Amino acid sequence: MTLDERKTAFVELGKFLSQFSENNTSQKEGVLCNDLFFDDFINLIKLSQSHNGWFTKEQVYFAAQSWADALTSQNLDKWLNEYDFENVQPKTVGLILAGNIPLVGFHDFLSVLISGHRALVKTSSNDQLLLPFLAKYIVAVEPRFKDYIPFTEGKLEGFDAVIATGSNNTARYFEYYFKNKPSIIRKNRNSAAVLTGNESKEELVQLGEDILRYFGLGCRNVSKLFIPEGYDFTPFWEAVYEYRDIIQYEKYANNYDYNKAVFLMSNFKILDNGFLTIKEDSSYSSPISSLFYEYYTNTDTLKAKLEDEKDQIQCIVGNISGENSVAFGQTQKPQLWDYADNVDTIAFLSKI
The missing domain is CATH 3.40.605.10 (Aldehyde Dehydrogenase; Chain A, domain 1)
Known part of the structure; x- marks a missing residue:
């Protein structure tokens, strides 16, 4: 052929x-x-x-x-x-x-x-x-x-x-x-989002899609937020409330109940809206129904950190430049030329 x-x-x-x-x-x-x-x-x-x-x-x-x-x-x-x-x-x-x-x-x-x-x-x-x-x-x-x-x-x-x-x-x-x-x-690998606090409601609604599509099971799902000091979560909660029906799905609800209980019994400080918990944590890999966050003070320092830890990251959502950057709402709609782990599969196959 x-x-x-x-x-x-x-x-x-x-x-x-x-x-x-x-x-x-x-x-x-x-x-x-x-x-x-x-x-x-x-x-x-x-x-x-x-x-x-x-x-x-x-x-x-x-x-x-x-x-x-x-x-x-x-x-x-x-x-x-x-x-x-x-x-x-x-x-x-x-x-x-x-x-x-x-x-x-x-x-x-x-x-x-x-x-x-x-x-x-x-x-x-x-x-x-x-x-x-x-x-x-x-x-x-x-x-x-x-x-x-x-x-x-x-x-x-x-x-x-x-x-x-x-x-x-x-x-x-x-x-x-x-x-x-x-x-x-x-x-x-996991994916992250970099927020500034200036995102529109539409962008935050689309971020909810990046977090919760496929129940958060994919490597392109956002499992970690980087937020500036003093970030107000209220607009984020209002936007992702659009996805509240996810808690009606039994397997997801079971994970939500279990992971929330683990966090509370461990005396971790969490934020909770009834279907998603948010916890401050340096890790990229959060459990199903939860999201980790980490503060940043300087964009250049954050970019350097993301570069150092790129082997843990599949893609990055937000208004930040870089080869892994993806627009809000697009993590689960990769183009054919968006290669997993940034390894060019076709180039590899062309040379074997």
């Missing part, structure tokens, strides 16, 4: 996914293979929560729409035009995927296939259904992909390179096990 043929297949996938949203799911004219896949995908979305309690219909629909928005001809061309695939020799790339949010491993899957390689995929036990379904759709649209997308439940074998995502503990295992292969190994 040529690069254009591979891109065409993923554009068709984008068109297929564009039909599914929480408030308006309907078939569109001209979408390939709808007769085979449309109803089955609706049923899969309905069943997702029974396989992973965090994968509510709302969250899966959001993930599907995000990828529908990304998989356009214009986006694929903008993403790939700067790379040279002329000398790429097809290799087998093992993918060990995370499962914290729906389709979190799709970018790696897309990157391997669009580069002309074969993807040997090991899904997370928390997300075993969505990606294999989309792989079947890709094969239906472009049958030549059939031998390029094997899935495995066991040990990875017969691969030339690997992209693996896991915790800091599993990353040490990955680094040892894959030490003789070209690899990208991803560890724990």
Whole structure:
């Protein structure tokens, strides 16, 4: 297959996914293979929560729409035009995927296939259904992909390179096990927001999306605030109150109750609005339903701190410059060229 043929297949996938949203799911004219896949995908979305309690219909629909928005001809061309695939020799790339949010491993899957390689995929036990379904759709649209997308439940074998995502503990295992292969190994990361106190209500509402989308389970979810001395939390609380219904979801509510109790029994000083707790803490990784904050006095000093600790940070929200900076409300809508951990996956795949 040529690069254009591979891109065409993923554009068709984008068109297929564009039909599914929480408030308006309907078939569109001209979408390939709808007769085979449309109803089955609706049923899969309905069943997702029974396989992973965090994968509510709302969250899966959001993930599907995000990828529908990304998989356009214009986006694929903008993403790939700067790379040279002329000398790429097809290799087998093992993918060990995370499962914290729906389709979190799709970018790696897309990157391997669009580069002309074969993807040997090991899904997370928390997300075993969505990606294999989309792989079947890709094969239906472009049958030549059939031998390029094997899935495995066991040990990875017969691969030339690997992209693996896991915790800091599993990353040490990955680094040892894959030490003789070209690899990208991803560890724990969290995202932060830098506030000045001059944010508009709209920006703070959008920050609530960055914090609470996917229940805060993603590495791109904001889990830490940097705020100036004397910061008034009142506008923040008023803005995020828009997301109060999240406490109606049992798994989230259980985490809220548990983590709040732990904080209180430990005599930690916290702020609380009934569905989100805020605690002063130097760590980036806050528990589900909680948010950490830290004061800063000087923007230049803060920038230096963020640079020193960049290996812990996925992205930074706010009106602050830098390669990881993201606009309010956009953390869970990354562009195709927004690489996890700032490691250029396509450049890696172009050279193996």
